[in-house]
Every structure is written in C-alpha cells, then in structure tokens.
Amino acid sequence: MSATNPLLQPHDLPSFSLIRAEHVLPAVEQILADNRAAIAGILQSQAQQPTWAGLVLAMDELNDRLGAAWSPVSHLNAVCNSAELREAYEACLPALSAYSTELGQNRELFQAYQALASSPEAAGFDQAQKTILEHALRDFRLSGIDLPLEQQQRYAQVQSTLSELGSRFSNQLLDATQAWSKHVTDETALAGLPDSAKAQMAAAAQAKGLDGWLITLEFPSYYAVMTYASDRSLREELYAAYCTRASDQGPNAGQFDNGPVMAQILDLRQELAQLLGYPNYAELSLATKMADSSEQVLSFLRDLAQRSKPFAAQDLEQLKAYAAEQGCSDLASWDVGYYGEKLREQRYSVSQEALRAYFPIDKVLSGLFSIVQRLYGIEITELKGFDGWHADVRLFEIRENGQHVGRFFFDLYARANKRGGAWMDGARDHRRTAAGQLQSPVANLVCNFTPAEPGKPALLTHDEVTTLFHEFGHGLHHLLTRIEHAGVSGINGVAWDAVELPSQFMENWCWEPEGLALISGHYQTGAPLPQDLLDKMLAAKNFQSGMMMVRQLEFSLFDFELHATHGDGRSVLQVLEGVRDEVTVMRPPAYNRFPNSFAHIFAGGYAAGYYSYKWAEVLSADAFSRFEEDGVLNADTGRAFREAILARGGSLAPMALFVDFRGREPSIDALLRHCGLSEAAAA
C-alpha cells in the first residue's frame, strides 16, 4: 500500500489528482505510528541534556511529515467534498485528536522542553526560539499536563469529541446548503437580476440537466437575489431558506439541524475550560490571545457599539424612508439588501454590478501583484504544469532578488461541493529543516467568487476584490516570513486576535485611487475606471457603515458572551436576543437561525475570538495610517511593514511588533475615521 500511497510519498507539492479516499486512513495511521516510535527515540537520545536540534527540530520534522499528508486531505475535504472523502477524513479525526492530546500530556516530553529552556544552550537562543519554548510550555499546561490521570483522560475524550462535532457542524451546513434549490422556468420571476447572475443560474440548471434557471444557496446566487430581485416574495423565500440552514426551522427544518451539535460543543468547551482551571471557555480562549481579559474585550466591543449605534440607527432611518418612497412601508430583513443597493445607486449613481465590468480577474490579479511587488520588493509569476484539484486552480511563485520565496494556489470560484466563504491555509511552513535545508512555504487561497460566463473573463464585484486582498494579506503573512523556526514562522504562533492585521491591512488598497488604478480596467476596452465612477465609489465607501459595524459587533458580542456566560440558564438564542437588545437596529424575524450556520465559531478557530476582526482592525487601520502619511505605494514604508510585521510571524508579542512599526501603541482613531464613524464624519 505505502509504495502507491501518494500521501506517503515525499513530495514537493501534493499529487492532488492521485489522492483517493482509500489512501487517507492508512497514511495517517502509518505516520502516527512512525511518529510515536520516533518520539520514543527522541526522548531516549535527549534524556541527558536536550538540545534544540535533538528535540525541537526533530519534533518539527515529525509535525511536518504529518502536515504534508493531512493538509491536502483536509483541503480536498473542503474544496472537493464527496461522501467517500468525508468518511475517510472523519475516520482520522479521533486518531489525530488522540495523538495531539498524547503529545500535550507526555510528561517526559514536557520535562525535556523544560530542561532545554533552562539549559546553558538556551542562553544563546534568539527571540524566536525563546518564544517557541515559552509557547510550548504554555501549551503543555493547556493540554492538561498538570492534571491527574483521570482528568487527563477526560480531557482527551472531550477534545476528540469536539473535533468530531466541529466536522459534523460543517458537514450539516454544507449539506443543508446543497439540499435546497429553486427551479425557475419563467424568466419574469427573475426580474431585476443582472445578466451575469442569470447566466450563472442557467449554468447551474444545465449542470443538473434542467432547462431554465436554478437558484441555489451558494453565496453568489443568494447575494444576487437578495440585492437585485424585484420580486419581494422570491427574496423572502430565499432569505428564509438561507437563514434557517441546518436548523429546526425553514424548508428543510430538522433535517440537518446543528442545534444539538452546538449545545454539545458549548457544554464540552465549558467542561474543558473548567478542567484546566478557567471559569469559562472565554477565559481559556484568552490564554493564548493578545487581549488581557474578558472585561477588556467586552468593554472594547461595547465602546465601539456605543459609538456606532447612533450611526446605524440613522442609516436604518434613511433606508426606511427611501423604501417607503418606493412603496415599501414595512421594511423587512429580506428588503434591506435590495433597497440598500437601490439607495446606493440613487445617492451615488454607482452599483456593484456596473463596477464588475472594471474588475476582470486578470486585471485585478496583475494589479494586486504590482502593488505588493512595489511595497515588498517581490516578483510574482504564474507556474504551469502542476497537479491541481480542479481546472480553475492556478499556481503562482513569489521570488525576491531572483531567489525562490514561496508558492500559492488560487481556487477562486464558487462551485458545488465546495465549502462557502474565503480562507487561506498554510499548506507548508517556511523553516530550516534538521538537515539544514531551507523549506519554502506554500499557501492555499480559497474564495467563492462568481465564476466566469462563457466567452467572458470572471468579473468581480468590488466586495469580491476586497475579499481577495484580505485573503492575499493572510497569504503574504504566511509566505513572506523570514523566521526559520517552524513554530513561529508565518502565521504560526501569532495570537489569534492579531492574525487579521495583515489581511485587513491589505483591504485598504482596494479603496485608494492609486491602488484602484492598478487593479481596474474595463474587460472589453481596457479603459481605466472613469474618474466620476471612482469618485462615486469612494463617496459610497461608508454607505451604511454604521449598520455594518453593529452587525459585526453583534456577532462578536454574541460569540464572546456565549462562551463567557455558558451555564447561566440561557439558551443560544436567548444570548443572541440579549445582545440584539443591546446593539441591533434591525431585528430579524423570529425564525432566523443565524447561529446554526456560524461556522467561524462552531467549526473554525474563532470561538470566543470573533472579536479578533474588530480588535485587529484597530491595528490594521492604524498601521495603514502610516501609509496615508508616507504615500500608499511608498516602498520604504512597505519594506518597513514587511520587516516589522510580515517577516516576524509569531516570534514576538503582537504589541511589540506593532510598536516597532508605528513607533507607538495603537489608537482607535484611524478605524473610526476609515469607517466614517468619528464625530467629524457625523457632521
């Protein structure tokens, strides 16, 4: 088996097309068995006096081999999901969770790290090495190294169940998303929709052997209906299907209900926190974050809420007044996107759809690349002839002064059996291997953009362009690191509430005339974005920003409170209602089951950490304000950002890195100004 198992072959890039479900479990079992034997060997050889090379580098090698096999599997499970692959993936979760807990609770290994940290060799360690040891000792404690055996076993059980529950949450959400569709044969039902959206819906119908149009819950389809469909009942129908996915409500009520999964996840997280001596999961979550305490997080969010709620209320009043003028005097949740877009068009004469023609994918990519080339002194070129997982996938190489730096995959378009959303995952770390070789990093960048229509390039909305820049920022953080120690290179070891700094930072160039000039050009004529359209777009930037801000704050407060107050007798929905009392200006209908699709906190890494977006946005906005002072394409400032932030990964506390770049601690002013939420902007 192993001779033909592509997951067990040493590889530069994974052979995606050769990976089959039947390879997955045997490869993982083989590697875990090999790693266990290797760890026993490491402990024996390091028993006297552990060394960096003998202990940390040797452990890095084992991690890396496991990652080289598991990364393509979990990636394919997310982007080319199938029943067989899903089953194979899930079959591995208990074994992987057990292995990880076993490492975290391995007393001999813990003692070896302790001995290394207090060895004479440690006196000569650089900052990255010191941080790695600090994190390692902290993580042993957070894995229950100090607990009595019985509680250690319970910890292992809880972790294993949590990893399965997270996977079940994603699966049920994906299944619920795929389970609903609406077949339309009369084009008049689609009145108001742009041709691009109709073409997608026709293609979706054709793919299922149907005539007419197929509306699905994949994001581009959902978004198009909610923004443009003039048929109010169609919007209401789609809204109800979308916001009740994987719940006890809506058209597929009870079929993929994530409710019980969420309840179990929350109970187990609470138990985990208490096992480790924390009063609740929010406190446990903060043990590895930049924020100091729950009070600090909550007062940060509430302060922002207090500042932005009046703006949000004003946004809503204006929207209601406009909708009433148009004959809709009872504005509902399924009207907000529709009238919002109409009002934006009326007020600024600019529509997302009209802008699309100016953002063909290749122009956007070449503009994005030239921005980062100017800022960071790198070159990016496309590579051909690689083994991918879908015809849309593209591979690029970053070079600096002619030297190879790293590579990244783009998988940009929405399709069936692909998880929604956008993300970057670090498929391979930048590190110096035990043999002394430099291993270059690889990143997977995944989005769910509207695919191309036949005969046209893919045309992005400005929102999609912004998402691309965001994920690319994560990619650069992973790829442009100069740290050679795996534990803190790229995004490794970066506090979760600082990890959105480089990503949100990149979004700024989508709003700068100099950036826009590089990323836009009409797909037919190549003509640049006309000045008047550009002016209107910039004027529209903060349209409804108050409402957008309180929405993000609602998610953040809900997530944090849910984990901070678990066990106070309130249900998930009651916690959400409480938060809405505090911050929301537009109440959704009672059947809305938003939490059931909140994968960030139930299936991703954002539990008691969704606040990170806003937290890091303070940092990113303030970091960008130095570019506003120096010039947004200023190469010196770009190099300074790269060396202070992007290059240094998790080697130093995020506050220290920030101060190094900005010369002072962060201030919230830039964020408020960028969002049009400062006092001056209210005038």
Ligand SMILES: [Zn+2]
């Ligand atoms: Zn992000």
